[in-house]
Amino acid sequence: MSASIEQRRHLATSIPGPRSIELMARKKSAVAQGVGTTLPVFAIEAGGGIVKDVDGNQLIDLGSGIAVTTVGNSAPRVVEAVREQVEAFTHTCFMVTPYENYVAVSEALNRLTPGDHDKRTALFNSGAEAVENAVKIARAHTKKSAIVAFDHAYHGRTNLTMALTAKSMPYKSGFGPFAPEVYRAPLSYPYRDAKDVDGAVAAQRAIMYIEKQVGADNLAAIVIEPIQGEGGFIVPADGFLPALAQWCTANDVVLIADEVQSGFARTGAMFACDHEGVVPDLIVTAKGIAGGLPLSAVTGRAEIMDAPHVSGLGGTYGGNPIACAAALATIETIEADGLVERAREIERLMLDRLNRLQADDDRIGDVRGRGAMIAVEIVKSGTDEPDPALTGAIAAAAHRAGVIVLTCGTYGNVLRFLPPLSIGDALLNEGLDVVADALEETR
Numbered sequence: 001m002s003a004s005i006e007q008r009r010h011l012a013t014s015i016p017g018p019r020s021i022e023l024m025a026r027k028k029s030a031v032a033q034g035v036g037t038t039l040p041v042f043a044i045e046a047g048g049g050i051v052k053d054v055d056g057n058q059l060i061d062l063g064s065g066i067a068v069t070t071v072g073n074s075a076p077r078v079v080e081a082v083r084e085q086v087e088a089f090t091h092t093c094f095m096v097t098p099y100e101n102y103v104a105v106s107e108a109l110n111r112l113t114p115g116d117h118d119k120r121t122a123l124f125n126s127g128a129e130a131v132e133n134a135v136k137i138a139r140a141h142t143k144k145s146a147i148v149a150f151d152h153a154y155h156g157r158t159n160l161t162m163a164l165t166a167k168s169m170p171y172k173s174g175f176g177p178f179a180p181e182v183y184r185a186p187l188s189y190p191y192r193d194a195k196d197v198d199g200a201v202a203a204q205r206a207i208m209y210i211e212k213q214v215g216a217d218n219l220a221a222i223v224i225e226p227i228q229g230e231g232g233f234i235v236p237a238d239g240f241l242p243a244l245a246q247w248c249t250a251n252d253v254v255l256i257a258d259e260v261q262s263g264f265a266r267t268g269a270m271f272a273c274d275h276e277g278v279v280p281d282l283i284v285t286a287k288g289i290a291g292g293l294p295l296s297a298v299t300g301r302a303e304i305m306d307a308p309h310v311s312g313l314g315g316t317y318g319g320n321p322i323a324c325a326a327a328l329a330t331i332e333t334i335e336a337d338g339l340v341e342r343a344r345e346i347e348r349l350m351l352d353r354l355n356r357l358q359a360d361d362d363r364i365g366d367v368r369g370r371g372a373m374i375a376v377e378i379v380k381s382g383t384d385e386p387d388p389a390l391t392g393a394i395a396a397a398a399h400r401a402g403v404i405v406l407t408c409g410t411y412g413n414v415l416r417f418l419p420p421l422s423i424g425d426a427l428l429n430e431g432l433d434v435v436a437d438a439l440e441e442t443r
């Protein structure tokens with residue numbers, strides 16, 4: 001069973017192997033090409049820090065299925081909770097006949113999210129769906145309509161969240177028209193901002209833009225990832241988020257923190273907002289919430305969350321009981337196994353190694369991130385010019401050597417590392433050795 005999968009990288013064939021090549025051919029003729037894949041290998045089993053493929057290859061997982069399997073794949077408590085729930089009942093629809101574990105997940109989120117004010121939660125299926133609902137709730141509460149999102153933002157692929165997302169290719173191109181009343185403000189991007197632009201200056205720059213081009217009287221909400229995901233793991237300069245939060249409070253604007261990628265112990269705190277003591281009005285969670293089962297949530301101030309009328313929120317599957325059982329087991333695992341602290345250990349290990357690599361490789365422009373959410377920005381030697389081709393070549397070399405690494409960033413030049421918190425130090429070090437070799441190979 002998956003929990004006992006041998007924690008060792010192993011190449012049984014070249015990557016991809018013959019079984020995967022066969023399955024990729026079937027995929028090509030059956031699945032829409034719009035649904036792309038990073039690695040053309042088909043998974044058969046996964047656990048700890050390993051993904052095993054259909055050819056018997058064992059890959060080191062530095063991706064966690066995009067920050068989802070934070071507690072590990074098929075984590076034992078999650079497996080047990082799901083098994084029990086699936087045998088009891090699979091669905092009744094919470095809007096028809098409710099069940100306890102939906103309420104228990106809501107209570108847990110109200111307890112764990114930043115701030116000790118009175119909170120409410122609503123559950124959904126995907127990150128994008130939860131972001132959409134956070135916007136609905138903010139509009140219902142403020143009776144205003146404009147929404148501000150930021151440069152490099154990623155909030156999903158539905159119509160409204162495409163509008164909130166910054167990057168055209170591949171997320172938006174050809175899929176418009178997009179939802180109206182969405183405005184984009186400048187972010188704090190320490191590596192690329194001028195040296196004198198600290199967090200306070202960057203916040204003032206964004207606020208000036210918002211006041212002049214949108215107007216607080218029209219603005220329902222600011223949506224921001226406290227640490228950006230797809231946009232390149234950009235950590236805003238200290239003071240940027242607190243200044244925005246303060247401005248929102250003073251102007252009756254709802255601050256929505258999109259912690260879909262950064263939440264649930266990923267960054268070495270339960271939520272990324274916690275690093276600066278920022279208390280958002282609404283917080284959106286998904287990805288790491290339920291050990292791989294589809295679940296998302298909006299949690300926030302009771303008076304805002306309760307603004308929409310009865311039956312104004314919901315969905316057939318939102319807060320499915322199996323996903324809720326998995327979420328409770330995931331939260332129990334994070335707390336019982338000390339995974340917040342584990343993410344901090346992983347940060348120390350990864351930053352130490354990547355900073356050393358950067359010291360003698362001027363193609364590594366920046367090393368950044370928190371916890372087990374760390375990235376390097378790849379540039380043309382000695383410049384700050386993005387090098388997406390080299391980034392892709394490094395990732396491809398790592399893939400061939402049996403390590404799952406992902407890329408991201410507006411310029412496609414960021415290698416990001418999102419190991420499951422269940423990975424051991426030996427495997428993590430070996431994964432970084434492979435990345436170091438890939439950097440050498442492409443020099």
Ligand SMILES: *Cc1c(COP(=O)(O)O)cnc(C)c1O
Nearest residue numbers: 126127128154155156229260261
């Ligand atoms: C992945 C992601 C989303 C969208 O989540 P889905 O479950 O893919 O809809 C939204 N916001 C952030 C920050 C994300 O990383």
